[in-house]
Amino acid sequence: MSVSPAVVIGAGLVGASVGCALSKAGHRVHLEDRNASHAQVAAGIGAGTTAPADPDEVVLVVVAVPPAALAGVIIDALTRFGQATVTDVGSVKAGVLNALWDSGGDVTRYVGSHPMAGSQFSGPLTARADLFTDRTWVITPHRKSSASATSTVGDLVAVCGAHAVIMDVDVHDSAVARVSHLPHLMSVLMAGHLNEVPTDQLQLAGQGLRDVTRIAGSDPGLWEQILGANSAAVLPELRAVQRQLDTLIAAIESDGTTGARSHLERGVAGTRRIPGKHGAAPVQYRQLVVEIPDAPGSLSRLFADVAEAGVNVEDLSIQHDPDRQIGYLALAVAPDQAEVLITRMATAGWAIGDADPSGDRPS
Template identity: 50%
Template sequence: MSELTGPVEVVGTGLLGTSIGLACRRAGIEVLLTDASPEHVRTASGLGAGRPRRPEDRPQLVVVAVPPDHLGAEIVRALEDTDACVTDVGSVKTGPLAAVTGRPGAERYAGSHPMAGSERSGPLAASAALFDGRPWAITPHQGSGPEVVALVEALVAVCGGVPVRLTPEEHDRAVARTSHVPHLLASLVAARLADAPEGHLALTGQGVRDVTRVAAGDPALYGQIVTQNADAVLALLGEVRGQLDTLIAAVSNADRGSLEAVLREGVAGTQAIPGKHGAPVRPMRSVFVSVPDHPGELARLFADAGASGVNIEDVHIDHDPGRPVGLVELLVEESRADHLLTSLESRGWVTHR
């Protein structure tokens, strides 16, 4: 692997760009910052993510972290204006590659995409730890030189990411399946709530929050992302449309067998999602605990759960609209659930079996 010694130029000082700058500075690598917004550069610099780039600076690696509509142009500019290796962190890879293909310096470009983010945006939301332990796709094209690929791998290592090597086409199909289409379907479900009668919304539970959470993302940004990945998204939407027709027919005809077949496919999909740390999924069970909604109660619950010797794998909180109580769902290994229930009840917690 080539050593990343710097300087690293970051083009675009939003959440991802500033976080990359902070991670590189954490490793002692010089970072040069470029952005169409001088205010963003000042903010990112003030956070310690680097300094503004000067005309005489010569970066070793340029990381393009701009919105999807501008990726291709900025990658081409970086290849033309520097002799550096260039990568980007955009969520679609075939589009930027098309802008680069056939141009001088294309061998100095290899795309990448960290699977990390936040509901917040801008440099003030950035963190040096944003990528720690997160998958980071590395997507070289056929003409990418070995040096640029090695430098992108070194950048991922510096930022704490976990490299996943894919072709640009494989990457775009993967994110359509795991991110872009789920976002669109969540938006359709959430849209059914916008004009719902108040009485309907009073029955809102954690399930609908889980299904619709990602629908709160920036429509302008996701509009760019989806249109940039239209081919892969359309192929999957066609599959979903076919399943929706099957589902409508099953419900209309009270065809319990066909309905259950669709639901079983959904169960199979949830079981295909990798478990914690990428390990195989283990049998889990939910333990529900009523928690008073005032300071210190969650800390007390976690302390008591820890005293039981049972590891909490995941946590969800559903707030009761009618009482100052939250229903906390603790996900634990199935074999340990009864022990946790008994232990918490012995400490005065109200549980729901």
């Protein structure tokens, strides 16, 4: 595939993970970062080399810098690497493209893209080659993008093991406002509310609270830039939630808990619309929980027993008991395989049961 040699500018989580994926596939990657130590760390984990690239040889440039710096770095990359396709992995596209139009540069070699993968962590030490495996990666060509540049970005997505989706720039920005930026803000609001909760009451927190607030731990500086760049798309979504919150408050005030039922059912319906693995139709997995002793070798023994059962685990998470030296491993499995797993694990001596709807402990 025509992606080598490549230059990755920005050696944080996503940039370094791109480098790791390309390097693992045998492609030559050159790393750049304004913080030289980040590039060196990324090179140390196999993301590429910090040696300068020959500008005339570079086939692809991947720009993975914070949103506020994207346009300037892309314009510079189009100038420095005069034969290369340039893409970026930013989460907002319209503002960047507008800046490129105004620059007067050769925008035919620019094709935006956005891998729908990441975490609340940052920095090259958190990077890994499989970050994008089986994830959606949006490609956003514009009206002047050349066919060859779009094809090269498609090759990048394929090498990284992701699934390419072609999308208009403005449609992309509206979509991520709904499925990424708004959920982040909901998590932030919930996590921020915890500052008002007494410490002794927080001891009652289960996995549900951790799930809701997990992404709120992301870098505030980065998210300030994302929200500023996509405010036009985010604000209508926030106002829609505000209206729903107002009706929920009114319902509970007038009818007590029964007034909330329509909202609860609406929430269940919404969860059932979330696509399953590889973009397949949603599947309602059965959530099982296994109690694990906090001792060396417990997880490996448990996974070995799961493997012997021949059951495919679709997802998993671990919750630790704050008062006892045990943990709870939640396993999501297809409903028709759940009883097989329960029987096998119980025979092997594990305490297993269905998850408590309020958390990951067995009900």
